[in-house]
Amino acid sequence: MEPIFYLDLYFFINFSLDALGFFIASRILLRPIRLLRFLGAAFVGASYACIAEIIPLSLPIQTFLSLLTLFLCVLLLFPPRGRRDFFRSLLYTTLSLALLGGGLIAL
Numbered sequence: 001m002e003p004i005f006y007l008d009l010y011f012f013i014n015f016s017l018d019a020l021g022f023f024i025a026s027r028i029l030l031r032p033i034r035l036l037r038f039l040g041a042a043f044v045g046a047s048y049a050c051i052a053e054i055i056p057l058s059l060p061i062q063t064f065l066s067l068l069t070l071f072l073c074v075l076l077l078f079p080p081r082g083r084r085d086f087f088r089s090l091l092y093t094t095l096s097l098a099l100l101g102g103g104l105i106a107l
């Protein structure tokens with residue numbers, strides 16, 4: 001029997017997890033977030049997750065696109081005030097998303 005894949009549920013879970021990770025990163029960074037930027041970044045992240053699940057890609061291409069999506073989300077959510085600020089935002093966002101993803105897998 002073939003397993004059933006619900007794309008809408010997968011999108012909702014990824015959207016929620018991305019939104020929570022972005023919220024945690026914004027609190028750690030003490031940076032305010034604007035609602036449209038926040039929802040846009042979560043939408044971009046969840047959309048990429050769905051596309052990556054549907055379209056089979058090689059590991060190098062998937063890694064490159066994942067990093068590109070992360071950069072885009074961080075740029076969208078936290079407009080950089082400088083290079084150091086961008087990399088700090090990128091670091092904390094990556095850590096919060098990785099810890100949430102790892103926690104979800106552990107559950």
